[in-house]
Amino acid sequence: MVSTDIASPPRNAGRLFDVKLLIGVLVVAVLLVISLFTGVYDVTGAEDGAQMFQITRVPRTIALVLAGASMAMAGLVMQLLTQNRFVEPTTTGTTEWAGLGLLLVMILVPQPSLSLRMAGAVLAAFVGTMVFFAFLRRVALKSSLIVPIVGIMLGAVVGALSTYLALATNSLQIVGVWFAGSFTSVMRGQYEMLWIVAVVGVIVFIVADRLTIAGLGEEVATNVGVNYNRIILLGTVLIAVTTGVVTVVVGNLPFLGLIVPNIVSMVRGDDLRSNLPWVCLLGIAIVTVCDIIGRTIIMPFEVPVSLILGVVGAVVFVLLLLRQRRRG
Known part of the structure; x- marks a missing residue:
């Protein structure tokens, strides 16, 4: 693995809850309330407004919370395990693998259930992440960039394969839906599987210390009695489950796992456990803001949240690369 000072001394280690975090929670709560009442349909004046509010607005807002927090957290775990600030499911091909798994299930099984599609996406995401980790362990790269x-590049190859299969099987629409990550179709009865990522978040918090030790390298982890390979495997499973579930329910959310952990790390240092609440909050805030913009910028139509997030993420990614280059 390549070390890029990912394990710099934490500046706020051990302080999980403070006044600033409470303020952050209140700000995010305000954004979520705005999200609940943003949209073309008048949920306050229409006769069936209350019913539509429960069917569409509440599930969509819950999906924003779960997807935003989980993908930001997946990026944090991946950066820690690879000791590289520039990796996350979008920049390692994990999302493309999840899309390939979803496509294969749709091709092989007529009208598959949501759980079957999710299983295919998670399995493919796991395989893809393991391939990327195996490559890093066997190839010495002098530059973290x-x-x-x-x-x-690996993700582009997998994406090209998905496009070819989609063209060959008349399934190009599936790839298009996956690529255009959006919360438009999220409603009651179609988002509940996202609660799986909440369980993943709890597991990450429980094993945070072991993940932090594993992020210091195999030699250090072994010396303190941590099974390095087992922790890497667990981290890979958690990343794959998160990416697969979010891909099936929402679609691709590019660069979210890159932006959030880097911003939090620059402010608070690199302690995983104390940073987790902040990473989740900032992930929710960014996704919610992008979704609100997408719903209002060309109302009554919607812009996919992945489009706005991709533009913002690409700019931040370039700035981080330039910052790292200046630091040598």
Whole structure:
């Protein structure tokens, strides 16, 4: 793995809850309330407004919380395990693998259930993440900047394969829906599987200390009695489950796992456990803001949240690369 000072001394280690975190929670709560009442349909004046509010607005807002927090957290775990600030499911090909798994299930099984599609996406995401991790362990890369480029190249190959299969089987629409990550179709009865990522978040918090030790490298982890390979495997499973579930329910949310952990790390240092609440909050806030913009910028139509998030994420990604280059 390539070390890029990902384990710098934490500045706020051990302080999980403070006044600033409470303020952050209140700000995010305000954004979520705005999200609940943003949209073309008048949920306050229409006769069936209350019913539509329960069917569409509440599930969508819950999905924003779960997807935003979980993908930001997946990026944090991946950066820690690879010791590289520039990796996350988008820059390692994990999301493309999840899309390939979803496509294969749709091709092989007529009208598959949501759980079956999710299983295919999770399994493919796990395989893809393991391939990327195996590549990093066997190839010595002198520059940390090369790592995300390699991941993006691997993802492009997998994406090209998905496009070919979609064209060959008349399933191109499936790829289009996956690529355009959006919360438009999220409603009651179609988002509940997202609660799985909440369980993943609890597991990450429980094993945070072991993940932090594993992020220091195999030699350090072994010396303190941590099974390095087992923790890497657990982290990979957690990343794959998160990416697969979010991909099936929402679609692709590019660069979210890159933006959030880097911003939090620059402010608070690199302690995983104390940073988790902040990473989740900032992930929710960014996704919610992008979704609100997408719903209002060309109302009554919607812009996919992945489009706005991709533009913002690409700019931040370039700025981080330039910052790292200046630091040598």
